[in-house]
Amino acid sequence: KLRMFLVEVRDGCISVRSKNAPEEAIDAVHRAFPGSTRYEGHVDIPGASFAPVEEAVRLIEIDHGGFGFVAPSSTYHTFMPGLQGGKMSSSVPESFISFWETEKDLKKKVMGALTGGRMTLDEQKRLGGEPEKCPVYLLNLFHMAKDDAELAEISRRCRAGELLCGTCKKETLARTQEFLRDFTERIDETKDLVEG
Template sequence: MEKNIVTPWEVEGVVDYQRLMDEFGIQPMAELVDKIPNPNHLIRRGIIFGHRNYERIIDSIKNKEPWAVMSGFMPSGYPHFGHKMTMDEIIWHQKMGGMAFVGIADLEANVVRGLSKEKCKEIGLLYVKSIIALGLEKESLIYFQSANQTVKDLAFELSAEVNFSELKAIYGFLPETSLAKMFVTCVQASDILHPQLEFYGGPKPVVVPVGADQDPHLRLTRDLADRISIFSFERIENGVRVRSRKGEEHLKKLEALDFEMKVYEAHVDVFGDHVEIEKQVRKIEVESGGFAFIQPSSTYHKFITGLTGGKMSSSKPESFISLMERPDTAEKKIMRAVTGGRATAEEQRRYGGRPEICTVFEFYSYHLVEDDKELAEIESECRNGKILCGSCKKRCAQIVREFLKSFQEKMDEVELEEYNIVI
């Protein structure tokens, strides 16, 4: 029986995205596509298949209110096209108006993968240059976990809200799991929550674009966002019920609110627009020294299939194309890629190819073809047997070759000192 494992550190077997959605309460992105202004190709094509509370981000975009996008990369291997997908998502969200935060998870790579601190920095800088070369704007914060004292301080505070039983339930940790690996989960939560600190403008919606394997971090972080904040909210008819997690004395501070209220022993019912009520209560909390975190939103993209089949993985060099790859080497990998072609050319002309199981067509869909009409034409040529796999691979290989040549030239031109980078 094939193993099916999906954790932040290991993915094996065929990933059942519907099961992940059903089991963990991830919502289908398809329901929101028509509400998103100028959705990118990953959203339009269902590659970003799920979300949590992405409605908050849509509302912030439309209302031009402050929000942020945050995600990160563990520098355990060279950045490849699988990482490019997350980078593209960060950049698109930034262009839609979000403050961009990019974390390099060097602490995690050091603890989980055993890489030296020097190697983590060396590889981490390649990720930094890659996302800049792809178009990240200068109004961003890029940082290494080990160098960001704010993130580490917040992680320590968050750790007081977590126990081993919870981490065991979420991550499957065992008694022999190192304390460092367990603490890294709090660093990840801190990465996600720190854009809401007062230094960065205070509480705001934050979206975290990730692969489906990273959802355990989001589930833990959403719980921690609630636990560490003073006030909790419950929607009631015509208003919001506000409770205090840190002692009922904090409820007295709500007397400053300019809303109709009913005060009870353990909670206060506040009547009016729930969005404005929550905003004002969060402001009171921040002024009182609290965090007032909003649960982070998240989007989930499918894994890009490795060129040899299965998940694209840094530990399997033939399965991926690194963004540092020599263009001629990348070309050869594409020409050896697994496709959805038939056993013979004659069968393919008669029955057509199967782009839905073709790694080359995935490259077109995920990375190489922005225009939906152009992609539909490629798919039609394949399904109708008008093009054979050899010709299709050559076309794909040429596009990849040209992309890498241009991309690597841009990387060489990156001036890191022009960006806000904490190393």
């Protein structure tokens, strides 16, 4: 169980119910709210607002060895398109990069990938690129950029028209080659640990 307590509105008061809380944590909840009533396994808090009670209970959980996770109300996912701009699929080998790519195939895939560039070199320099539409940029976003500062610089240079698509592909290819070399070295170092 991720939480020690369930906090809910019940019969006109806030009720903090133990899910698996130790007695000391229940006592701490009772002490934290003057005027509360402690029962076996729960504490009722009249006249309180839900949000402050929930936060105080979360902190009490943490103080007593719990995690105090806040349950997500929703989750958001960004899917990475394939290198050709469509759906990434094992039936379209040009749409993804495998851990086992040869240098030749890797270069062909990255250098042949769709970009978020403009129609002409002049437009690209004048208007800048559109990194949010570019599978090469997204490859950096999801996998290859070392940190947010590097990624922000790639985006800035692209939008400003300073980073042209061919140069960006070459830089991304170098990052990808370095990643795959490191990955295969680690596999080689540990392959004798796997049986079968």
